[in-house]
Amino acid sequence: MSQISERKSTIHVALFPSSGMGHLTPFLRLAASLVANDVRVTFIAAHPTVSLAESRALSSFFTSFPQVSPKQLCLLPNDESSSNTDDPFYRRYEVICSSCRLLPPLLSSISPPLSALITDMSLISAVLPVSRAIGLPNYVFFTSSAKMLTLFMSFHKIFVTKAMPGSQDNKDVIEIPNQEPIPVSWFPPPLLEEEDNFLKNSLIQNGKSMVDADGILINTFDDFEPDTLNALNNAKMPCGLPPAIAIGLLPPANFGESHSHPLAWLGNQPIGSVIYVSFGSRTAMSRDQIRELGDGLVQSSVRFVWMVKSKKVDQEDTEDLEDVIGQKLMTATSGAANGLVVNRWLNQSEILGHPVIGGFLSHCGWNSVTEAVWHGVPMLAWPQHGDQKINASVVKRAGIGIWEESWGWGEKDMVKGEEIAERVKETMRDESLKARAASMKEAARTALGVDRDSGRGFKALLTEMWGAK
CATH class of the missing domain: 3.40.50.2000 (Glycogen Phosphorylase B;)
Structure with a gap:
C-alpha cells in the first residue's frame, strides 16, 4: 500500500x-x-x-x-x-x-x-x-x-x-x-x-x-x-x-432497486425519443394540475415515462393510479406506445442513464439536476418550491435546459396542458440543448x-x- x-x-x-x-x-x-x-x-x-x-x-x-x-x-x-x-x-x-x-x-x-x-x-x-x-x-x-x-x-x-x-x-x-x-x-x-x-x-x-x-x-x-x-x-x-x-x-452509487417494467418499456423505444417526467419525493401536485400535465404530455406526441406523485411522504402513495390521473388520461395512456405512467418509486438515475431518454421535465431539486448533468440529459425546468428556482437558474445559465419563468411556483400557479405540450416539444427538438448537455456530461465525469x-x-x-x- x-x-x-x-x-x-x-x-x-x-x-x-x-x-x-x-x-x-x-x-x-x-x-x-x-x-x-x-x-x-x-x-x-x-x-x-x-x-x-x-x-x-x-x-x-x-x-x-x-x-x-x-x-x-x-x-x-x-x-x-x-x-x-x-x-x-x-x-x-x-x-x-x-x-x-x-x-x-x-x-x-x-x-x-x-x-x-x-x-x-x-x-x-x-x-x-x-x-x-x-x-x-x-x-x-x-x-x-x-x-x-x-x-x-x-x-x-x-x-x-x-x-x-x-x-x-x-x-x-x-x-x-x-x-x-x-x-x-x-x-x-x-x-x-x-x-x-x-x-x-x-x-x-x-x-x-x-x-x-x-x-x-x-x-x-x-x-x-x-x-x-x-x-x-x-x-x-x-x-x-x-x-x-x-x-x-x-x-450515482451502484445500489438500490431496478424496476423491470419501465426498463422493459424503454428498451422498445428509439434512442433519445423519451422524456422522463418526475418531480421528486416531496412534490405533491394538485389533482387538477396533474391532469393538465397529463393532457400536455399526450398532446405533445412525445414519448414519455411519468412518475406520478400525489403525496409528500412516499409510503402514503397508496391510491390507485386511475384515481389520481383520471379515467380519461388512464385510457389515453393505457397500452399506448408513446407513454408509461407509474406511481411508485423509481431508480431515477437508472432511468436517466438509459439511451432512449432525451429530456427530463423536472422540479429542479439538486439531486435531479446533478443526475441529469451526469447523464447528459437536457432539462425542462418547472420549479415547485424551496431552492428550485435558484437551481433552475443554474440550469438555464449553463445552457442545458429551458425554464419558463412565467409558470411561477408549482404550488400556486396552474399551467395549462397546451403550454406544457409546447415546452416539451421545444425541449426535445432543441439541438443546442442536446449538444451543451453532452458537453457538460463530459465535464462532470472528468471533474x-x-x-x-x-x-x-x-x-x-x-x-x-x-x-x-
Whole structure:
C-alpha cells in the first residue's frame, strides 16, 4: 500500500444526513466516494425514517457497501402539538435536532476514533455545539447548488437588515455580497412571510452556524457553477467564512432497486425519443394540475415515462393510479406506445442513464439536476418550491435546459396542458440543448480527476482530515 493510501486508510469519517431522500441520496453517494478513496466510513441514520423510500435506500446501501458501518440515532419521542410545522419532513428535522443531545455517547463509542464528522446543512446549528464540545472537526455537506449556498449563508444578514419585500425599500432583487443579485421571485415563498415559520427560522439558525464549520462541501463542479464558486472562495468575501469545497459531481452509487417494467418499456423505444417526467419525493401536485400535465404530455406526441406523485411522504402513495390521473388520461395512456405512467418509486438515475431518454421535465431539486448533468440529459425546468428556482437558474445559465419563468411556483400557479405540450416539444427538438448537455456530461465525469478542481478539492479535504488526527 502506498503512503497516500496508508494515510487515507487511517481517516475515519462519520456522515450524518437529515430527513428526506433529497438529503439522504447525496450522503449515500458521498459515502460511496469516500469508500472508493479508502476512507473508513460510519453512517449515522436517524431512526425511524420519515419515509419507506429512505428505509429501503439505507437497507440496499448497507447491503451493497458492507465496509460502511451503520449507526442509528434513535429519536426522542415527538410531541406534535409543540411542532412549528405540519410538514412531515420538517417535523422530522425538528425531532432530529432535539435528539442531537444524544450524539456525544454515540460519537464517543465509535471505534477507531473519528477524524471528522460531516453534517447535513439543515442540522449544523444543532450538531456543531456537540462536535465542538468533544473536539471533533465538523464539515457541512450542502445538498443544493453553490448558488443556493450564497443565499443560505447570507439570509440571516438580509433578514436582520430588513431588506426583504414588505420593508420600506420594497426591492425586486436582493443583494448578495460579491454575487449577482437574486430576484425576490426566486425566493421560497415562506422566506417572504412576515411571520416566523419553520423554513425561515431554520435558514437563519443554520446560516449563522455555517461560519463556524471547518468547511462546506458542495456536490457541484467548476465548469457548472464557475462564477459562484469563484466568488465563494474569493478574498473579498466576508472574513471568517469556511472554504467552500466543490467535490462533485458525485457519481450515482451502484445500489438500490431496478424496476423491470419501465426498463422493459424503454428498451422498445428509439434512442433519445423519451422524456422522463418526475418531480421528486416531496412534490405533491394538485389533482387538477396533474391532469393538465397529463393532457400536455399526450398532446405533445412525445414519448414519455411519468412518475406520478400525489403525496409528500412516499409510503402514503397508496391510491390507485386511475384515481389520481383520471379515467380519461388512464385510457389515453393505457397500452399506448408513446407513454408509461407509474406511481411508485423509481431508480431515477437508472432511468436517466438509459439511451432512449432525451429530456427530463423536472422540479429542479439538486439531486435531479446533478443526475441529469451526469447523464447528459437536457432539462425542462418547472420549479415547485424551496431552492428550485435558484437551481433552475443554474440550469438555464449553463445552457442545458429551458425554464419558463412565467409558470411561477408549482404550488400556486396552474399551467395549462397546451403550454406544457409546447415546452416539451421545444425541449426535445432543441439541438443546442442536446449538444451543451453532452458537453457538460463530459465535464462532470472528468471533474474529479486528480488534476481538476473537484479532484484537487477532494484530495485536499482528505489531507486536511488526516492532518487533524
